Amino acid sequence: LFDAPALAPWPHRRASAGPDGLGAAAIWSRTPFLPPDRWSRSGRHPAFEIARLAPPGAPDAPPLQIGALHLSWPVLGAQEWQLLDLHRLWPAFRAPTVIAGDFNAAPWSAATRHVARLSGTEPMAGLRPSWGGRLGLAIDQTLLSPGLGVAEATTHALPGSDHRAIRTRLLLPRGAEAPPSRPGLPR
Numbered sequence: 001l002f003d004a005p006a007l008a009p010w011p012h013r014r015a016s017a018g019p020d021g022l023g024a025a026a027i028w029s030r031t032p033f034l035p036p037d038r039w040s041r042s043g044r045h046p047a048f049e050i051a052r053l054a055p056p057g058a059p060d061a062p063p064l065q066i067g068a069l070h071l072s073w074p075v076l077g078a079q080e081w082q083l084l085d086l087h088r089l090w091p092a093f094r095a096p097t098v099i100a101g102d103f104n105a106a107p108w109s110a111a112t113r114h115v116a117r118l119s120g121t122e123p124m125a126g127l128r129p130s131w132g133g134r135l136g137l138a139i140d141q142t143l144l145s146p147g148l149g150v151a152e153a154t155t156h157a158l159p160g161s162d163h164r165a166i167r168t169r170l171l172l173p174r175g176a177e178a179p180p181s182r183p184g185l186p187r
Contacts, residue, residue: 015068016049025049025068025101031056034063047071047082050092055172064172065092067099067119071111074104083114093119095145096172102131102163103141116143128155130164140166147173 010028027049034052047070052063072078099119105111107123116122121143130140140163142153149171155164 012053014049014051025070027051027066027068029053029066048086048089050089058172061172062094062096065094065097067093067097067101069099069101069103069115071102071104074109074111079104079111083111086115086118090118093121095120096148097121097145098142098148098168098170100140100142100166100168102139104139105141106138107141112141112143119143121145124150124153124168126153128153128164128166130155130166131162140164142166142168144170 010030012029012032013026014033015024015026025048029051031053034054036052049068051066053066055061055064071082074080097119099115099121103109103112103115107127112123122145124142124144127138128140129136129138131137144150151169151171153166153168155166158165
């Protein structure tokens, strides 16, 4: 799936898989990734992948950080462990940040709120059924730093997956500065 011909428009790719071979997190980009900073180099997590890229057409903008997240189902404590373990990666989240993926949770869930609070992001508005057909569940989320906008968000069939991809075209602020540290998080 990772090297499928359908992915040719996104030649820059980064992926990792969970310890059980399931729960992969992947980032596909048309724009080349920047060299990893010290947090993304050392912050390996089985359900999370992070990449930085220079926003196309915005040379004065800070690097955009993209995170791909795949949480377990909220049973037997696996999702809770993943959410707690993400705390060691909190320094990797600097605005502007986008975190997207299979949260196995609704946009208003405690899990989504936890990731949003930790990363300084907010869930993208609107419900997009992404699992179980057109009338299915909205368990795949896109979270954005304040100041990032959405020009378009659509769902698409994803070959080899029981989820629908959420393709999001962002509106990036030019020359945006990172917001101050979030209260209540370690420095």
